[in-house]
Amino acid sequence: MSEIKKFMYVNRKAPYGTVYALESLEVVLIGAAFDQDVSLAFVDDGVYQIMNGQNTTGIGMKNFSSTYKALGDYEVTKLYVEKESLEARGLTVDDLMELTWEDEDDDYEEKPSIRLVSSAELAEVMADQDVVLSF
Amino acid sequence: MGIEVNGKTLEVDEEGYLADLSTWVPEVATVMAKEDGQELGEDHWELINFLREYYEEYQIAPAIRVLTKAIGKKLGKDKGNSKYLYELFPYGPAKQACKYAGLPKPTGCV
Numbered sequence: 001m002s003e004i005k006k007f008m009y010v011n012r013k014a015p016y017g018t019v020y021a022l023e024s025l026e027v028v029l030i031g032a033a034f035d036q037d038v039s040l041a042f043v044d045d046g047v048y049q050i051m052n053g054q055n056t057t058g059i060g061m062k063n064f065s066s067t068y069k070a071l072g073d074y075e076v077t078k079l080y081v082e083k084e085s086l087e088a089r090g091l092t093v094d095d096l097m098e099l100t101w102e103d104e105d106d107d108y109e110e111k112p113s114i115r116l117v118s119s120a121e122l123a124e125v126m127a128d129q130d131v132v133l134s135f
Numbered sequence: 136m137g138i139e140v141n142g143k144t145l146e147v148d149e150e151g152y153l154a155d156l157s158t159w160v161p162e163v164a165t166v167m168a169k170e171d172g173q174e175l176g177e178d179h180w181e182l183i184n185f186l187r188e189y190y191e192e193y194q195i196a197p198a199i200r201v202l203t204k205a206i207g208k209k210l211g212k213d214k215g216n217s218k219y220l221y222e223l224f225p226y227g228p229a230k231q232a233c234k235y236a237g238l239p240k241p242t243g244c245v
Contacts, residue, residue, distance in 0.1 A: 029195070029198065032198070033198050033200060062194070063194070064194050066192065066193050066194050067193050067194045067195050069192075069193060070193040070195060070197070070201070073197065073201045073204070073205060074198070074201055108208075
C-alpha cells in the first residue's frame with residue numbers, strides 16, 4: 001500500500017442553490033474508499049450544510065443532509081467547524097446536526113465528529129494537510 | 136426503457152436501475168432477479184430490505200466496505216463479509232442488490 005495522505009475537503013457554500021456541497025460530499029464518500037486520512041472543514045456559508053432541520057420541499061431539491069450522518073460509517077470522523085463562521089451567522093453548535101462515529105476499539109461507543117475550532121486553529125490543521133480541496 | 140411489474144411498466148435507466156425509487160414494490164426485485172436467472176430466498180430479501188432501510192436513513196446506497204461492516208453488526212459476523220454477499224449476489228452485492236432494491240447505483244461504483 002502507498003503511504004496514507006491527509007486529505008481535507010473545505011466546504012464554503014450553502015447546501016442548495018449550487019451543486020458544490022453535494023459534489024463535495026460525493027467526492028468525500030468516493031475518496032473514503034481509498035483508505036486515506038480524510039477530514040472536512042465547514043467555513044463561511046458551508047456551516048449551513050450540516051444544520052439541523054433542513055427542509056427542501058419548497059425548492060424541489062433532494063434533501064441530502066442525512067447523508068452527512070453516514071460519514072461515520074465511512075470512517076470520516078473529523079468534521080472541523082469554524083467558530084467565527086457560526087458566530088457571524090448567529091448560530092451555535094446546537095443548531096448543527098448531531099454527527100457521530102462509532103469507535104470500534106472502544107466497544108462501539110458513539111463519539112462526536114464535529115470539532116469546533118477557531119480560525120487560527122483551523123489554519124494550523126490545514127497547514128498540516130497533504131491535500132486541501134476547496135468546494 | 137422499462138420493466139413489466141404487476142401489469143405496469145416501470146421506467147428504468149440504461150443500466151436497469153429503477154428511475155423513480157418511489158415506484159418500487161417487492162415484485163420489482165422478483166422481476167429483475169428473474170431476468171438475471173436468479174431466485175430470491177430469505178437471505179436475499181434480508182439484504183434488499185437492509186439496503187432500503189439504509190437508503191431511507193442516509194439517502195445513499197452504501198459502499199461495499201460500509202455495507203459489509205453494517206451487515207456484520209446488524210445480522211451477525213458470519214454475514215458481514217464480501218464472500219457471503221457475493222454468494223447471494225454474484226454480480227456484485229452493491230450493484231445487483233441495490234438495483235433489486237430500487238436504489239440508485241452506489242456512489243463511486245463504476
